[in-house]
Amino acid sequence: MNISDLKGIGLTTEKYLNELGIITIEDLATYYPFKYEIIENTDLKTLKDGDKIIVGGIIENKPNVYHFNKKLNKMSFRLNTGDFIANITIFNRAFLKSKLDIGTVITVIGKYDQKHSQITANDIKFGLIEETIIEPIYHASFKINSSKISKIIKSSLNDFMVKETLPNYLKEKYKLMNKNKAIRIVHNPKTKKELTEALNTLKYEELFIYMLKIEYLKTLKTKENGLPRNVSYKQIEKFIESLPFKLTIDQLKAVNDIYDDLTGLNRMNRLLQGDVGSGKTIVAIISMYLNYLSGYQSALMSPTEILAIQHYNNIKKILPNLNIALLTGKLKAKEKKEIQKQIEEGQIDIVIGTHALISDNVIYKNLGLVITDEQHRFGVNQRSNLKNKGKSPDVLYMSATPIPRTYALTLYGDMDISSIKTMPSGRKPVKTYVKTENEIKDVLYMMLDEIKQNHQVYIVAPLIEESEKIDLENVYKLEEKFTKAFGKICKIGLLHGKMNGKEKETVMNDFKNGITKILISTTVIEVGVDVEKATMIVIFDSFRFGLSALHQLRGRVGRNALNSYCILISNKETKRLEILENTNDGFKVSEEDFKLRGGGEIFGVKQSGDMNFKLADIKNDYDLLLKTKEDAHEFIKNKEYLLKENEEIYKQIKKTVNLD
Ligand code: ADP
Ligand code: MG
Numbered sequence: 001m002n003i004s005d006l007k008g009i010g011l012t013t014e015k016y017l018n019e020l021g022i023i024t025i026e027d028l029a030t031y032y033p034f035k036y037e038i039i040e041n042t043d044l045k046t047l048k049d050g051d052k053i054i055v056g057g058i059i060e061n062k063p064n065v066y067h068f069n070k071k072l073n074k075m076s077f078r079l080n081t082g083d084f085i086a087n088i089t090i091f092n093r094a095f096l097k098s099k100l101d102i103g104t105v106i107t108v109i110g111k112y113d114q115k116h117s118q119i120t121a122n123d124i125k126f127g128l129i130e131e132t133i134i135e136p137i138y139h140a141s142f143k144i145n146s147s148k149i150s151k152i153i154k155s156s157l158n159d160f161m162v163k164e165t166l167p168n169y170l171k172e173k174y175k176l177m178n179k180n181k182a183i184r185i186v187h188n189p190k191t192k193k194e195l196t197e198a199l200n201t202l203k204y205e206e207l208f209i210y211m212l213k214i215e216y217l218k219t220l221k222t223k224e225n226g227l228p229r230n231v232s233y234k235q236i237e238k239f240i241e242s243l244p245f246k247l248t249i250d251q252l253k254a255v256n257d258i259y260d261d262l263t264g265l266n267r268m269n270r271l272l273q274g275d276v277g278s279g280k281t282i283v284a285i286i287s288m289y290l291n292y293l294s295g296y297q298s299a300l301m302s303p304t305e306i307l308a309i310q311h312y313n314n315i316k317k318i319l320p321n322l323n324i325a326l327l328t329g330k331l332k333a334k335e336k337k338e339i340q341k342q343i344e345e346g347q348i349d350i351v352i353g354t355h356a357l358i359s360d361n362v363i364y365k366n367l368g369l370v371i372t373d374e375q376h377r378f379g380v381n382q383r384s385n386l387k388n389k390g391k392s393p394d395v396l397y398m399s400a401t402p403i404p405r406t407y408a409l410t411l412y413g414d415m416d417i418s419s420i421k422t423m424p425s426g427r428k429p430v431k432t433y434v435k436t437e438n439e440i441k442d443v444l445y446m447m448l449d450e451i452k453q454n455h456q457v458y459i460v461a462p463l464i465e466e467s468e469k470i471d472l473e474n475v476y477k478l479e480e481k482f483t484k485a486f487g488k489i490c491k492i493g494l495l496h497g498k499m500n501g502k503e504k505e506t507v508m509n510d511f512k513n514g515i516t517k518i519l520i521s522t523t524v525i526e527v528g529v530d531v532e533k534a535t536m537i538v539i540f541d542s543f544r545f546g547l548s549a550l551h552q553l554r555g556r557v558g559r560n561a562l563n564s565y566c567i568l569i570s571n572k573e574t575k576r577l578e579i580l581e582n583t584n585d586g587f588k589v590s591e592e593d594f595k596l597r598g599g600g601e602i603f604g605v606k607q608s609g610d611m612n613f614k615l616a617d618i619k620n621d622y623d624l625l626l627k628t629k630e631d632a633h634e635f636i637k638n639k640e641y642l643l644k645e646n647e648e649i650y651k652q653i654k655k656t657v658n659l660d
Contacts, residue, residue, distance in 0.1 A: 001025045006156050013152070016144040028153060029160035029183050032202070032614050033136035038192065039109070040132045044084045049114035056107040056128040057081035065094045076118075079108060087118035096124065109133065134189040153187045160184070163648045166205055167640060170631060176201040200624075203616040207625050210613070211632035212641075212653050217269075217414035219636060226267045226394060227368050229294035233259060239289055243282065243318070245424065250274070254283045254418040261394065261416070262290055262369070268394035271412050273401070274420030275586035276555025277427070280398045281311065283420075284371050285318055287396060292322060292349050296368020296393075300352045303374045305330060305501045306508050310530060311373070312352045319350070327353035327362070330501030371396045400555070401548055401590065407618060410629055421587070429584040430558035432566040434542075434577045443538060443567050444485055450565075451490055451517050455535040458556055459520040461496075462541035478520050478540070486518060495521035531556070535564040542568040542577055547593040550577070551586055 002024055004014050022028050042053035060078035067073045073094040079086045088108055100106070107129040110121035138153075140146040164179050171177075177185075177198060185198035236259060240247060247255070254272055261268035274280050288298040300315075302308040305328050312326040325339050325348045336356075342348045346365035351357065370393045397415065408417055435443055447457050459482065461475045475496050482492055493516035495507045511519045512531050537557050542550055550568065557564040568577045579592050618625055635641065641650040 003028050006152075006159055008155060009152065013144070016141065017149075017152075019143070020139070020141060020149075025156070025159060026162060028156060029162055030614060031138065031149070031153070032186055033138050033150075035137045036189070036195070037135040037137060038132060039135070041130065044081060044086065047112045047114075049112060051112045052110070052133075053112055053119065054107060054109050054129075054131055054133065055079070055081055055086065055119070056105065057086070059100055059102055059104045059106065060085065062102060063097050063100050065097055067094070079106070079119075087116075088121050089113075089116075089118050090121040090124065093124065099126070100124075107131065132191060134192070134195060136187055136189070150187070157184050157187060165649045165652065166201075166208065167635070167643075167646050167649065170204075170208070174200075174204060174627075176204060179205065199615060203613075203621055203624060204628060206613050206616045207621065207628040208632055209649070209652055211413075211625070211628045212635060212649070214411070214413045215629075215632045215636040216653055225392065226262070226265060227294070227296065227392065229263050229290075229296075229368075231263060231290055231293045235293060236286065236290055239286065247282070248279065248420070248422050248424055250420040250422050251279055251283055254420060255286050257416070257418045258283070258287045258396065259290065262287070262294075267392050268396065269415050270395070271397045271399060271408070271415045271417045272420070273399045273408070273417065275423070276400045276552050277423065277559050278420040279424050280400070280420060281314065281373075282318075284373070284396065284398060285315055287371065288315075288350050288369060289319060289322075291369040291394075292319075294368065296366050297343070297346070297348065297364055298350045298369040298371065299357050299364070299367060299393075300350065301357050301370070301372045302352070302354055305354055306504055307373060308352050308354050309505060309508075314530075315350065315352065322349040323347055324350045324352065327351050327356050328501060329354055329356045331356075367393045369394050369396070371398065373398050374400060400552055400586075407622075410625060411618065413629070426561050428558060428561060428563060430554050430564050430566050432554065432568065432581045432584075434568045434570065434574050434581060436571050436574070437569060440569070443569070446565065446567070447486070447518070447536060447538070448489075450536050451486070453535075454514070454533065455562070456511065456514065456516075456531060456533045457518045458534060458537040459518060460537065460539040460553060461520060461522050462544060474540075475520060475522055482518060482520060490517035492516055493519045495519060497522055530559060532560060533562075534559075535562050536567070537565075538567045538569065540569050543570040543573040547576070547579060548586070548590050550580055551589045554580070 003009050003017055003022060004011075006025065006028075009017070017028070020031070022031055037052065039052045039054055042051070042055050044053070044055060047053065057079040060080050063075045063077040065073055065075045072092065074089060074091050075093055075097060076087060076089045077100065079088050086108075088110075090110075104126070105128055107125045107127065108119060108121045109123040109125070109131075110119045113120050135147075136150055138146045138149040140149060160180065160183055162179055162183065166176060166179070175197075176182075179201065182198040182201040185194050186202060189195035189198070236255070240252075240255070258268065258270065258272075261270060272280055272283060284300065288300065291298045300308075300311060302311060308326065308328055312324065316324050323342075325342065327336065327339050327343075331339070339348070339351075340362055343351055344363045344365060356362070372395075450457055459478060461478050475494065479492065479494055486492060491510075493507045493511050495504060499507070507516075507519070510516045511534075514533060534557050537554060539545070539550065539553060545553070550566075554566040557566065566580070568580065570577055580589065583589060583592075616624065640646055641653060
């Protein structure tokens with residue numbers, strides 16, 4: 001059922017909600033608040049301007065009413081709270097005047113306005129009321145605000161009927177509620193106690209289902225046979241020796257792990273994690289070469305087209321004798337068909353692309369190895385989709401978001417892990433500075449310095465997730481600003497999400513080839529793009545990003561022996577950002593991010609496929625996560641999912657893991 005079936009949702013509201021990703025009634029039911037405002041009986045002595053308050057007292061004087069017009073009126077009176085006389089103002093309640101005699105006891109709910117030293121009430125209740133008001137706060141947009149969303153959800157609560165998933169024995173074990181009850185409470189809590197219990201239930205469920213998928217994938221892994229391969233390590237060594245640089249020790253270790261996996265008995269399911277610029281790609285290329293030597297096709301999947309193109313060009317150079325194809329969603333239908341035909345007939349050895357690689361139209365002759373770059377951008381669902389493309393291809397996931405090992409082991413429990421911790425030699429750490437907008441002039445001079453040396457600069461425009469239109473406006477504004485400053489000196493490129501693949505490619509190529517010296521972009525540049533002469537990145541409104549995301553963006557520069565700089569411009573949260581001034585180690589940065597923000601937000605800039613829990617937070621709810629891990633393990637081991645009563649949960653696992 002779609003939200004348009006709900007009473008009171010018109011076309012416009014529907015559109016605004018759709019823009020927030022809310023399409024079905026279930027989407028609405030699970031559009032959880034991201035925080036709560038809790039208002040309790042207030043001590044008036046410690047009030048700050050804007051505080052929300054609930055306070056009881058006795059009316060001191062006859063209320064004064066002022067009528068602005070027929071509809072609009074304002075009423076004021078004094079309220080004696082026992083140790084304080086408060087001036088109360090309330091709008092459009094003139095009809096209450098006759099009941100508000102001197103001496104009447106009431107409770108006022110409102111906001112403290114320091115400037116007028118008064119309380120602006122939005123509600124009056126008769127009598128003294130012990131009350132806690134808990135207001136859910138939702139992620140909103142410029143078109144529809146949180147309180148409107150709350151109103152819509154509250155009036156639809158009766159229409160929310162979701163399927164219960166958790167098995168009864170677990171509900172009993174942890175005293176969890178029914179999901180339907182929990183959902184209603186989360187949107188409309190009356191007490192802190194019930195809210196805590198409801199949140200606990202929903203978080204438990206979220207984590208449990210995630211861990212079930214992991215535990216299930218784990219059982220598959222131990223059962224599956226790998227493909228036969230007959231390649232000696234000598235052959236790989238020879239290839240490594242032919243490369244233009246010496247591999248680092250960690251890169252060699254990773255290659256070893258992968259060699260053992262690929263030539264061993266079981267199917268590979270490995271995560272390769274390493275900081276931006278640590279050199280994961282070459283490890284991937286060596287793996288694909290190994291796979292090619294054993295007679296199989298490889299597929300390399302990238303989250304963005306730009307990255308796919310870069311990999312394509314890069315890999316063609318290193319493996320000139322192989323047949324390598326690029327397959328993206330933006331190809332013309334005819335070109336796509338031709339490439340698909342060649343993949344099916346086995347003429348292509350390596351195919352590189354975006355999501356298009358897992359579309360049903362792509363049939364592989366003998367897919368032996370699947371690699372996903374920037375794994376955190378893909379969900380568990382896509383993981384298994386790719387796996388199922390070949391008979392049982394080996395799988396390598398690459399991630400530039402190093403996460404602390406304990407978390408990695410839990411969250412990627414179905415995978416083996418190789419980590420690249422050392423950077424290739426000869427790299428200089430990126431010098432990072434936090435600057436306020438007032439210091440922009442310094443930044444312009446630094447930029448000028450770089451450009452004079454024929455170096456290049458990335459500018460990242462502020463990201464306002466709520467609205468693409470505003471993102472775009474911001475990019476254009478910056479373009480104007482920088483054209484004024486540098487228009488006579490050099491060319492400036494512009495890159496944003498609304499461009500099509502061809503346009504993006506042209507802009508990116510112009511920058512790579514040094515035709516443009518400055519590239520202004522939204523975060524579409526993302527991770528992984530390689531431009532040799534780029535020595536500076538300036539990130540506006542950087543407080544909007546997690547530290548790990550900023551660290552990844554900063555990885556765009558400092559890819560060689562040149563001095564390079566990252567300027568974080570922000571008028572807020574400078575203390576947090578200064579952490580990046582002090583360290584260039586991605587593992588440290590992600591630890592700090594964990595401490596400060598919790599795990600939910602560390603995985604990249606926008607939604608990450610995996611672990612994007614709606615309520616749970618892998619840091620703050622880590623204990624709960626460990627419990628669900630154990631419970632999920634038992635559940636899978638005992639094959640509880642085969643019981644009739646656990647039908648719904650089985651469906652959910654199946655959807656992800658393709659059990660059929
Ligand atoms: P990431 O791990 O972020 O994907 P890349 O694989 O793109 O990093 O590597 C970043 C750059 O470092 C590339 O230009 C690559 O050619 C280079 N590189 C990789 N390994 C080494 C090495 N051992 N020595 C020198 N340069 C290397
Ligand atoms: Mg990369």
